[in-house]
Amino acid sequence: MKNREDTRKINVGGVIIGGNNKVSIQSMTNTPTKNVKATISQIKQLEKAGCEIVRVSVLDIKDAKSLTYIKENINIPLVADIHFDYLLALEAINQNVDKLRLNPANITSKEKVKEIAYKCKEKKIPIRIGINSGSFKSHDNLVEMMIQYAEENIKILEDLQFSDIILSFKSTELKVCLEVNRIASKKWSYPLHLGMTEAGTEFSGGIKNSIGLGILLNEGIGSTIRVSITDDPIKEIKIAKEILKNLGLYKAPTLISCPTCGRLQYNMIPIVNKIEEYLSDIKSDIKVAIMGCAVNGPGEAKQADIGIAGGINEVLLIKKGKIIKKIPMENAVEELIKEINSLI
Ligand code: SF4
Numbered sequence: 001m002k003n004r005e006d007t008r009k010i011n012v013g014g015v016i017i018g019g020n021n022k023v024s025i026q027s028m029t030n031t032p033t034k035n036v037k038a039t040i041s042q043i044k045q046l047e048k049a050g051c052e053i054v055r056v057s058v059l060d061i062k063d064a065k066s067l068t069y070i071k072e073n074i075n076i077p078l079v080a081d082i083h084f085d086y087l088l089a090l091e092a093i094n095q096n097v098d099k100l101r102l103n104p105a106n107i108t109s110k111e112k113v114k115e116i117a118y119k120c121k122e123k124k125i126p127i128r129i130g131i132n133s134g135s136f137k138s139h140d141n142l143v144e145m146m147i148q149y150a151e152e153n154i155k156i157l158e159d160l161q162f163s164d165i166i167l168s169f170k171s172t173e174l175k176v177c178l179e180v181n182r183i184a185s186k187k188w189s190y191p192l193h194l195g196m197t198e199a200g201t202e203f204s205g206g207i208k209n210s211i212g213l214g215i216l217l218n219e220g221i222g223s224t225i226r227v228s229i230t231d232d233p234i235k236e237i238k239i240a241k242e243i244l245k246n247l248g249l250y251k252a253p254t255l256i257s258c259p260t261c262g263r264l265q266y267n268m269i270p271i272v273n274k275i276e277e278y279l280s281d282i283k284s285d286i287k288v289a290i291m292g293c294a295v296n297g298p299g300e301a302k303q304a305d306i307g308i309a310g311g312i313n314e315v316l317l318i319k320k321g322k323i324i325k326k327i328p329m330e331n332a333v334e335e336l337i338k339e340i341n342s343l344i
Pocket residue numbers: 258259260261262263264291292293294295296297300
């Protein structure tokens with residue numbers, strides 16, 4: 001099995017996917033692309049949340065013609081997602097997008113795929129061959145069919161000496177996703193974009209993405225990820241960061257909080273939520289603990305840089321497992337934020 005470090009490096013608008021580069025985080029807007037104001041605004045929010053590459057759908061020529069304007073008003077690489085109409089792909093190339101995502105399964109003629117590849121080569125625009133299980137009529141031998149389909153399309157591009165290729169194999173079936181990506185990682189040196197498709201809501205989809213992407217990333221497979229859930233795309237970024245952070249692939253704060261039990265004597269959950277929100281914008285690997293009680297809290301918070309353990313009207317401030325001082329409950333959030341800021 002090839003590790004992600006052994007894959008080719010593909011330059012997507014300045015973000016390098018593959019090789020020993022860090023696993024990049026992607027998302028996709030859910031605004032109509034031609035509504036450039038809404039699309040740019042959503043991309044700015046995604047950027048702020050930590051998105052490194054963003055994809056937009058191109059449904060018609062108006063969407064395609066909006067791409068340059070969108071690109072000029074954002075700070076991360078822009079990917080055009082094209083289905084069915086190869087003319088839209090050609091227009092997206094004219095608009096100098098940073099990458100094309102094509103599902104060759106629905107661009108019916110090989111000649112058209114060739115024309116797209118030829119133009120992409122001229123402009124050094126990489127192509128992600130995105131193969132989704134949903135595109136196949138029969139689901140018998142699905143994994144084999146997805147691999148075979150990728151093989152045929154890779155060959156079209158390679159015959160044109162086009163090698164700026166990224167591959168993705170997505171399915172709603174977690175086991176299919178695991179199997180097909182494992183095979184692809186052995187077979188090709190092109191970097192893999194990982195994702196589950198039609199994964200579900202923040203809750204169920206978040207879990208499915210975490211398991212699927214987490215298993216593959218932990219095996220060294222996958223150079224870029226897109227978490228997909230039926231919700232605000234900002235949440236996709238948050239989940240992606242959590243997955244990567246827990247695997248040691250992303251530097252971000254860790255919030256340690258106890259599950260609470262009968263010993264809890266203060267309203268802890270709102271404090272945890274406020275601190276989590278505060279930490280979401282911080283680029284540091286600080287560990288912050290919020291524990292329910294003074295009985296077990298300080299001991300359990302030892303692995304944290306800073307933390308609190310609750311009492312009745314006050315909390316204990318704990319640094320590296322040592323109690324530093326007592327803080328009145330009403331100042332707990334403010335004081336903890338001050339301490340966090342002093343450490344980052
Ligand atoms: S820290 Fe205290 S409140 Fe939280 S789970 Fe442990 S014993 Fe219960």
